Amino acid sequence: MIPAMALASGRVWHQRREPFSHRFDYPLWLVWCELEQTGSLLDRHWAWGRRWRPVTFRDRDYLDNNDTPLAQKARDRAAAEGLDWSGGRVFMLGQWRTLGTLFNPLVLYFHIPEGSDQPDSMLAEVQNTPWREKHLYALRLSADDNGELTVDHSKDFHVSPFLPMALRYHWRLHVAFPELRLTLQDKQGETVVFAAGFTLHLEPPEKAAMGRVIRRFGAQGFATLRGIYWQAWRLWRKGARFYSHPNKADND
Structure with missing residues (x-):
């Protein structure tokens, strides 16, 4: 059964494989919500709302x-x-504004056709650092022999200054509610240069749980940015090559 709304918590991980190894992971919580049901989710807790709440949902924060x-x-x-x-159900998986802060490296929008329990396509909204630009990938998903959903495509958007543009993305998604797993590999030819992913458990948005995530995670947008810059500094110390933003390079 596909939940209309849920709190998704778990861990996100990143692993650099070439030309050296660098790995980290940290706790994460995201909101899973059918887009037509955002108002119903906000109504469940006084600290969640559209204005001036510890957790705030604003349509203008997305897309x-x-x-x-x-x-x-x-x-x-x-x-x-x-x-x-045009038909079916559309869900989002992403951070909502918490304690006034928001930074979403990735927001996923899933389309689940009528009568199905698996998405057939998704929009991946990617935001980079430090430029705060956004890019949208529209992806059709295919099931492999293991029942996982996959898609691969060229990299069209500069995300990390420590990774080149000449890469190909390989997504692998495992949807078995209440569990959700995602792996994204960056390949250069057949070589995996970088991989990232998350493992999440979805729980019902009961009032106690909605208050608990605020107390546990606090201003998650700020924590996400802090973690990105800390890991960037560690990569720089290890000698990672710096790749300029393509638009900036074209203007130099």
């Missing part, structure tokens, strides 16, 4: 800067990218 309902924006963007999301 673009306007206040069009996110459900409509996601379906419209999918259509513009050649995906048919």
